[in-house]
Amino acid sequence: MIARLTRHERQNALIILGLVALMGAVLGLAGRSDPLGWHGLLIVVFAAGLALPVLGALDAPEPTEDRESAYYDDPTRLGILLSMGWAVFGLFMGVWVAALLAWPELTFVDSPWASFGRLRPAHTTGVIFGFGGNALIATSFHVLQRTSRARLSGQLLPWFVLLGYNLFCLLAVTGYFMGITQSKEYAEPEWYADLWLVVVWVAYFLIYILTLARRKEPHIYVANWYYMAFILVVAVLHIINNLAVPVSFGQAKAYSAFSGVQDAMTQWWYGHNAVAFFLTAGFLGMMYYYLPKRAGRPIFSYRMSIVSFWGITFMYLWAGSHHLHYTALPHWVQTLGMTFSVMLIVPSWASAGNALLTLNGAWRKVRDDATLRFMMIAAVFYGLSTFEGSFMAIRAVNSLSHYTDWTIGHVHAGALGWVAMITFGSIYYLVPVMWGRERMHSAALVEVHFWLALLGTLVYVFSMWNSGVIQGLMWRTYDESGSLSYSFVDSLVAMHPYYVARALGGLMFLMGALVGCCNIWMTIRGASVSVPQDDRPADRNADRNLVAGE
Amino acid sequence: MAMTEKDPVTGRETTGHEWNGIKELNTPIPRVVFVFLGLTFAFSLLWWALMPAWPLGASYTRGLLGADHRQDVSRALGAAQRERAAWTQEMESLPYAEIEARPDLMRVVSESGRRLFGDNCAACHGAEGRGGPGFPDLSAQLWLWGGEPETIEETLRVGINSTHEETRYGQMLAFGRDGMLSRPEIASVISFLRAHAQDVGEPDPRDAQGVEAGGAIFAEQCASCHGEDARGLKTAGAPDLTDGYWLYGGDRATLTRTLVNGRQGHMPHWEERLTLAERRILTLYVLGLKPAEGGPDDS
Ligand code: HEM
Ligand code: HEM
Numbered sequence: 131m132i133a134r135l136t137r138h139e140r141q142n143a144l145i146i147l148g149l150v151a152l153m154g155a156v157l158g159l160a161g162r163s164d165p166l167g168w169h170g171l172l173i174v175v176f177a178a179g180l181a182l183p184v185l186g187a188l189d190a191p192e193p194t195e196d197r198e199s200a201y202y203d204d205p206t207r208l209g210i211l212l213s214m215g216w217a218v219f220g221l222f223m224g225v226w227v228a229a230l231l232a233w234p235e236l237t238f239v240d241s242p243w244a245s246f247g248r249l250r251p252a253h254t255t256g257v258i259f260g261f262g263g264n265a266l267i268a269t270s271f272h273v274l275q276r277t278s279r280a281r282l283s284g285q286l287l288p289w290f291v292l293l294g295y296n297l298f299c300l301l302a303v304t305g306y307f308m309g310i311t312q313s314k315e316y317a318e319p320e321w322y323a324d325l326w327l328v329v330v331w332v333a334y335f336l337i338y339i340l341t342l343a344r345r346k347e348p349h350i351y352v353a354n355w356y357y358m359a360f361i362l363v364v365a366v367l368h369i370i371n372n373l374a375v376p377v378s379f380g381q382a383k384a385y386s387a388f389s390g391v392q393d394a395m396t397q398w399w400y401g402h403n404a405v406a407f408f409l410t411a412g413f414l415g416m417m418y419y420y421l422p423k424r425a426g427r428p429i430f431s432y433r434m435s436i437v438s439f440w441g442i443t444f445m446y447l448w449a450g451s452h453h454l455h456y457t458a459l460p461h462w463v464q465t466l467g468m469t470f471s472v473m474l475i476v477p478s479w480a481s482a483g484n485a486l487l488t489l490n491g492a493w494r495k496v497r498d499d500a501t502l503r504f505m506m507i508a509a510v511f512y513g514l515s516t517f518e519g520s521f522m523a524i525r526a527v528n529s530l531s532h533y534t535d536w537t538i539g540h541v542h543a544g545a546l547g548w549v550a551m552i553t554f555g556s557i558y559y560l561v562p563v564m565w566g567r568e569r570m571h572s573a574a575l576v577e578v579h580f581w582l583a584l585l586g587t588l589v590y591v592f593s594m595w596n597s598g599v600i601q602g603l604m605w606r607t608y609d610e611s612g613s614l615s616y617s618f619v620d621s622l623v624a625m626h627p628y629y630v631a632r633a634l635g636g637l638m639f640l641m642g643a644l645v646g647c648c649n650i651w652m653t654i655r656g657a658s659v660s661v662p663q664d665d666r667p668a669d670r671n672a673d674r675n676l677v678a679g680e
Numbered sequence: 681m682a683m684t685e686k687d688p689v690t691g692r693e694t695t696g697h698e699w700n701g702i703k704e705l706n707t708p709i710p711r712v713v714f715v716f717l718g719l720t721f722a723f724s725l726l727w728w729a730l731m732p733a734w735p736l737g738a739s740y741t742r743g744l745l746g747a748d749h750r751q752d753v754s755r756a757l758g759a760a761q762r763e764r765a766a767w768t769q770e771m772e773s774l775p776y777a778e779i780e781a782r783p784d785l786m787r788v789v790s791e792s793g794r795r796l797f798g799d800n801c802a803a804c805h806g807a808e809g810r811g812g813p814g815f816p817d818l819s820a821q822l823w824l825w826g827g828e829p830e831t832i833e834e835t836l837r838v839g840i841n842s843t844h845e846e847t848r849y850g851q852m853l854a855f856g857r858d859g860m861l862s863r864p865e866i867a868s869v870i871s872f873l874r875a876h877a878q879d880v881g882e883p884d885p886r887d888a889q890g891v892e893a894g895g896a897i898f899a900e901q902c903a904s905c906h907g908e909d910a911r912g913l914k915t916a917g918a919p920d921l922t923d924g925y926w927l928y929g930g931d932r933a934t935l936t937r938t939l940v941n942g943r944q945g946h947m948p949h950w951e952e953r954l955t956l957a958e959r960r961i962l963t964l965y966v967l968g969l970k971p972a973e974g975g976p977d978d979s
Contacts, residue, residue, distance in 0.1 A: 430707055617794070
């Protein structure tokens with residue numbers, strides 16, 4: 131990897147790492163009597179750990195002249211591995227918190243870090259940002275280059291984005307164990323980590339813009355629209371929701387710029403659009419490249435992909451208030467959130483339909499190829515969870531589902547069924563391509579992973595639907611005297627069997643991911659075949675080989 | 681020039697663009713998409729007309745139905761209160777004996793009582809009211825402050841060692857820590873206690889030592905609260921030490937801890953969190969709790 135950098139670039143890498151380490155040292159010193167001190171130390175160690183191999187290879191031979199005539203895939207390769215690593219961590223944390231809900235006495239260490247409240251965000255951050263985020267960065271770099279026929283912009287910039295992003299994830303997760311959190315769901319990290327992410331994210335956007343500007347195709351492929359919406363909107367959401375004032379430069383704690391119901395609305399405007407632009411738009415970008423590629427079929431409808439893109443982008447931004455039905459939020463805001471959520475079903479289903487109709491003519495492949503089947507099932511779950519979401523956004527329905535496991539079931543129908551499945555499918559397509567192998571080491575193991583994942587998802591989602599509806603009904607059942615029939619503890623007792631089932635479903639899902647890791651590892655270790663001749667950027671000096679027609 | 685081609689499967693033209701092998705069909709958007717977009721938009725228009733919906737500077741469109749979720753809640757709460765008034769008034773005002781004679785009211789006690797107990801009391805006293813170390817077993821029906829319904833109602837109202845102004849106040853002194861008794865003296869009192877109480881569990885070889893001396897110390901130091909006969913004093917909330925029921929434990933180690941460090945349990949007050957009717961339901965409910973088969977549970 132370092133061999134592909136010139137000596138000058140290696141020196142620049144060292145300078146950047148030095149600056150990062152310096153920043154860590156300053157934070158560490160300023161915050162030495164605060165948990166912030168540990169994070170300063172972590173940043174220094176992280177930068178030093180990266181600087182060592184660069185230093186060691188500083189005088190290694192320079193890259194050959196023709197590096198510009200190949201795609202820049204090293205960051206994608208590392209991104210895939212990081213994504214799988216985070217998947218194992220995040221899913222394991224998921225199984226752990228699921229087990230804690232089923233058997234609370236499992237809190238075997240009497241120490242704050244081992245409590246449910248600290249483990250849970252380690253799960254959500256691990257899977258969403260660690261697993262999902264790395265997969266998005268890795269695939270977006272790949273898709274961007276292939277659909278632009280241009281090499282990624284910058285030599286260091288992609289590394290800065292990938293590694294800087296992982297530093298953010300590390301700060302987030304280690305912070306939770308130490309009790310560092312601003313208690314905003316999916317936006318838990320404190321001010322210094324948030325600021326760092328802004329820097330990384332701007333660099334990410336820059337890569338996208340610069341590479342697209344150099345593209346050799348007349349049109350920008352729709353996948354890139356989705357990836358760009360993901361990058362741009364997440365930046366806006368992240369900055370606004372995290373506006374806060376630190377107690378001091380030496381303390382991790384900061385206070386939000388918002389309070390009361392404004393704070394709640396800002397948070398769920400962020401929260402819902404994190405779902406929309408992180409967990410949906412980004413992964414739709416993934417789907418729009420890997421699904422037609424694997425199926426060997428043209429996209430069913432070009433127009434539908436454009437219309438759904440604008441539909442999703444426009445309507446999602448209004449929908450956040452459905453997370454705050456029946457709260458202190460004014461009624462009219464809830465009405466808007468609800469109606470836009472209902473309309474949102476149309477572009478969502480148009481996207482899911484576009485994906486499934488693309489498979490027409492390739493259903494045999496779906497039957498025989500577990501990789502493509504991962505993507506197909508993902509599209510089905512995407513349709514399912516968006517329908518469910520629009521339904522739950524209706525106030526009357528939400529009065530039953532809110533605060534119950536139904537929400538958790540919905541989340542995981544989307545997260546396991548859609549996000550994780552489309553990611554695994556894309557990774558199984560991508561690994562042989564990236565490491566120049568004929569195919570995955572074992573098609574049978576992909577098949578095993580597929581069934582474990584599907585079964586795990588179904589067990590998870592069905593048990594949470596049951597549990598959620600039972601819970602919701604128990605909380606609103608009255609006896610003849612007009613008093614509630616059940617105590618909260620009664621509903622907990624009723625949920626126990628479903629919690630056990632959910633933990634088992636999650637365990638299956640985790641085992642599938644472990645099988646996937648082994649398979650990927652064996653594939654990488656296997657024999658390579660030569661890279662196809664045409665898998666390279668268009669000649670730099672060549673004219674755009676297609677005339678911009680429309 | 682971009683070349684369009686015909687897709688053999690669908691018979692549709694492609695758009696002529698290609699990205700690394702990916703093409704797109706020029707399929708028009710299916711009609712259903714527009715139909716559903718129209719339907720959901722029409723629904724939204726209707727809903728905006730009926731409900732509070734769009735902001736207008738400092739105000740908002742009120743909607744034709746005049747709905748307002750804050751008023752809806754107050755109205756629903758009011759209706760529920762009126763519906764329950766039929767029995768809540770009686771529950772609040774009738775003497776306990778009369779309530780106990782009324783099957784309809786006693787049904788409310790057993791049904792609502794179970795739910796109220798589960799939501800408010802079970803966290804400390806256990807789902808069945810059987811308590812645990814430090815938290816009294818209510819089903820044993822052995823009362824620190826007295827077992828008349830009125831007394832229990834008062835305990836619920838003000839709590840024990842709580843933040844209520846009129847709280848019941850009880851404390852077992854830290855005889856060892858505060859230097860009132862030496863370790864050997866404490867050991868003798870414990871022998872004395874264990875010799876006079878029922879059900880003290882495993883016998884201990886030390887039980888035989890200092891029983892008499894312990895009796896003398898008891899009379900001097902403990903009897904003022906626990907009574908000459910060690911049967912407790914309800915006005916001070918001091919437990920009966922002979923009945924075999926131990927709040928913390930009757931083994932020598934636990935008793936030693938109790939005497940050395942003292943005890944002061946905490947029971948919250950419920951005057952602000954529960955209505956009078958609810959507190960009276962709970963009073964009757966706990967009086968009706970039955971001990972487990974074979975005596976007070978030890979769990
Ligand atoms: C092994 C598989 C998994 C298991 C066992 C699992 C388990 C759990 C559990 C027990 C919770 C807490 C629920 C509660 O507080 O009641 C949770 C929350 C959550 N999980 Fe997972 N999870 C898994 C995979 C995933 C994946 C792959 C994602 C995302 C890509 C994900 C995203 C989330 C989110 C967003 C929440 C928070 C939901 C909310 O607050 O409404 N999970 N998970
Ligand atoms: C049309 C699309 C969708 C709509 C209208 C929608 C709507 C909703 C609604 C109404 C809730 C429950 C809010 C509450 O009662 O607290 C919810 C929760 C959630 N949804 Fe969706 N949903 C959609 C798609 C998705 C997808 C595809 C995912 C993917 C992963 C997803 C992830 C989540 C998460 C993580 C939460 C939990 C948030 C929290 O409370 O922590 N949603 N969604």
